[in-house]
Amino acid sequence: MSSIDATTREALAAPTLTRMTDIVMPEQLNHRGTMFGGVALSMMDRAAFVAATRHSRQTVVTVGVNDVDYVAPVGLGEIVEIVAEIISTGRTSMKIRVTMVAEVLVTGERRLCGTGSFTFVAIGPNDRPVAVPQVTADPSAG
């Protein structure tokens, strides 16, 4: 079997954070020419979904969206990156912290544009909640 290079090895490694990166296109804008909040919310929900699925390896559904703050606009043609991280678990629920960052294409300058907290529940074949692996400590806690 041929050996794999370092990039491929890193691509195959289990990620600790979920990152979703995209470029803001015209159809994602609001009437002011910046990214529409509903589009940003959808991207955050998707990233949180992936993080919750990776943690539980179960079917998961969104049950709660809390404390979504848009602190700066994301512009047309900018790179937008969503970072999702599991921060706590209940018996069947998982809380995911999501951070949205914009990056200017030509300078690489990055700025915080949004944050949010999403709760997912793992469900079994009968559509009822099932237990998830526990997270012991909240990494955001001092």
Ligand SMILES: CC(C)(COP(=O)(O)OP(=O)(O)OC[C@H]1O[C@@H](n2cnc3c(N)ncnc32)[C@H](O)[C@@H]1OP(=O)(O)O)[C@@H](O)C(=O)NCCC(=O)NCCS
């Ligand atoms: C997921 C679902 C099956 C859970 O059913 P339920 O009767 O609420 O189940 P339970 O009361 O046993 O709660 C299950 C867990 O969800 C948590 N939960 C339920 N609603 C919640 C909410 N709004 N926010 C945070 N956690 C919530 C409970 O605290 C519990 O957590 P724990 O097991 O970690 O202690 C049901 O709420 C559902 O189908 N919701 C719709 C999901 C969906 O369609 N999402 C897509 C959005 S369009």
